[in-house]
Amino acid sequence: MLSVTRSSRRNFIREFLSFAAIRARWRATGGTGAQSRFKREVQERLGVLPQFFTPTEAAPELAEQLWAQAKAAYLDNPLPSLFKERLFVHLSRFCEVRYCIVRHVGFLIGKGNPAGDARAAPETIEQVNTLLSRPVLNAAQLEAVFARLENYTQPTNIPAPQTKAEEDLLDAITVMFVVPARSAQARAAVRRAVGDRSFEHITALLTFIRTAHYWTETHPEVGYETDMIMLMAQHQDLARRLLDTADAEWAHAGDALREALTGQLQVLNTELQHRTRNLLSVIQVIFDRTLSKHTTLKSFADVFSSRLDAISSVQAYLSRLVxxxxxxxxxxxxxxxxxxxxxxxxxxxxxxxxxxxxxxxxxxxxxxxxxxxxxxxxxxxxxxxxxxxxxxxxxxxxxxxxxxxxxxxxxxxxxxxxxxxxxxxxxxxxxxxxxxxxxxxxxxxxxxxxxxxxxxxxxxxxxx
Missing domain, CATH: 3.30.565.10 (Histidine kinase-like ATPase, C-terminal domain)
Incomplete structure (x- = not known):
């Protein structure tokens, strides 16, 4: 019995003193120099230390990996800082866990640095409320947005905040983010408006926003920081817009956008099915009407051929919709x-x-x-x-x-x-x-x- 106990104790000490165990305990406790340096880097860059970047006991190294992704796709992304933060806030309306929208609204109004940029001028609560209250567009409105973006003769710079051009860009990017599989026209419109380089940077930012949303949705225990709790206590209208699941626009926004796009696709699919089913019927009607008005084969053939050519041209036009x-x-x-x-x-x-x-x-x-x-x-x-x-x-x-x-x-x-x-x-x-x-x-x-x-x-x- 004594030998077993001594052996177990030696194994325990060996395991406890192993490098992996020491590193795990070192990271989990947060009392290390490396961990302190990481927290200082986050706080210096963002102006606050978000709970999002607090290491978990189960996998403490992931906080630094998330930070590396955040720096590459979000903070060091060369897009304008206010545009990045406004886009982050706008798209966070579609995340059911409210941490991201609360925290990034904080960044946008100066509770921290917008997109990690201490030089960026924060926005007012009124400006943020305007951004949060933008409605989800229907199919016809989205068509108009795409048309305006497609009309750019050459790529332009990212538009200034609170402009019509920025609204169009936000709406098209929303389609890319919420329903990527149905966003071919939106992607083409955004690329045409801002150019290939900015389009790729936008896509990288969307990737990190998606990561942030998924992480908070699967870790709903991540809590709000004190600065935002205090702010929401002082501004009840803002708090309701951010948190009230009964009235908040986000609750059905994603579904509304998907429904708009689904309706748009259904119109196109119905049209294609209708054309496929009825094309022969249309030709038959044209044949009958043309035959009734012409008594010679030559005159009939000329008119009928002309009308078939018109139908063929229409089909060629419609094929461009792809x-x-x-x-x-x-x-x-x-x-x-x-x-x-x-x-x-x-x-x-x-x-x-x-x-x-x-x-x-x-x-x-x-x-x-x-x-x-x-x-x-x-x-x-x-x-x-x-x-x-x-x-x-x-x-x-x-x-x-x-x-x-x-x-x-x-x-x-x-x-x-x-x-x-x-x-x-x-x-x-x-x-x-x-x-x-x-x-x-x-x-x-x-x-x-x-x-x-x-x-x-x-x-x-x-x-x-």
Whole structure:
């Protein structure tokens, strides 16, 4: 019994004095010079010592590893300090454990250094409340954000805080962060706006923010620091915005954004399925209507082939949506005119460039434009050297409804004697404009054959 006891004691002493055991006890107690240096480094850089970087007894070395990641992706990241901190706060709204948003709001208002930068000017509580109260965008609003970012002709610097440009960037980055698998268009828009280098730095920062969120979600025992407890006690509105799970915007923000993006994808998927199922039906209708208006095989073949080419062009346009692009009205109109090799000397085109059409309305709308052009080429202004075609368009902005594209098509100088002889009056094209567009696209249309040519107006919702 004595020998066993002595042996056990020797093993215990040997184990206790082993280097690994000494190092583990050394780190766990926090009483070492190295640990003190680590804590001093964190506090000097951030202005406070966050609980996030407090070593755990089970794996004390991980605190320093998290710190190394924080320095590389967050603190030493060359993006502007206030932008980094504002982005951290904005995205922390989507984390159910509230430690990150509380701590980084503290950094942003000067309870510590924003993004570890002692020179960065802190923001006011009012400015932070504005940032925290930004709504989650719906699908149509996100489309508008992406369009503005995609319109950058060359990469620009990270925008200043509290600007519209910064809001657009925050919204697009939110899509990248919350639903990365569905963020192809958002990534392309951000990259176009800020350039490849800044895009990669943004991605690195998102990686650390994701790490911080996951760490706090799996370690909910991490407590708030005293400075933020005192601050929230003094500012009840801010405390409720940060902590009240019944009223706080974060509770459903992630779900709302996912729903918006899911709805957007469902629209595209439904559209693709609809086109796949009904393409043959559309062709059949065109075949029947064309056949009923032509008595010779040649005339039938010419018109039917032309309409099939129009459908083919629409499908080519829609295929561009894979790259996150949208077809524009002026692009659609110019392409259709170019396909018929008409002289631009007879045409006046006036309207804003880049009015983006909704993918769900494109096919029917494009066919209507095709029918107008074909009619003008065969019987109207583009068939007579002395006639003229004027197409003017404008966008009406309304906060209560989607933007409306107003298109005004007017032919002059055609000198039509027998209006009833115009093939388009009882034909497929006019029926498409007067019946299909209002029914399918919620458009408002007016079509009239005047003595000098066709006069047509179409108002249809667009993305703008």
């Amino acid at each position: 790259q996150g692009e949208k077809v524009t009205f002026d692009g659609l109109l110019r392409t259709e005119l170019a396909a018929h090799a008409v002289s631009l000397k007879q045409i006046t085109l006036e309207g804003p460039v880049g009015v983006r059409l909704r993918s769900s309305t494109l096919q029917t709308f494009a066919l209507a434009i095709h029918e107008l052009v074909v009619n003008a080429v065969k019987y109207g202004a583009l068939a007579c050297p002395t006639a003229h075609l004027t197409v003017r368009w404008e966008v009406e902005q309304n906060e209560e409804q989607p933007p409306l594209l107003h298109v005004h098509w007017r032919e002059t100088g055609v000198n039509i004697i027998h209006i009833d002889d115009i093939p388009m009056q009882p034909g497929y094209g006019r029926e498409l404009i007067e019946r299909a567009l209002p029914y399918q696209l919620r458009a408002t249309t007016h079509f009239e054959v005047m003595p000098e040519g066709v006069c047509c107006s179409i108002s249809v919702p667009v993305l703008a």
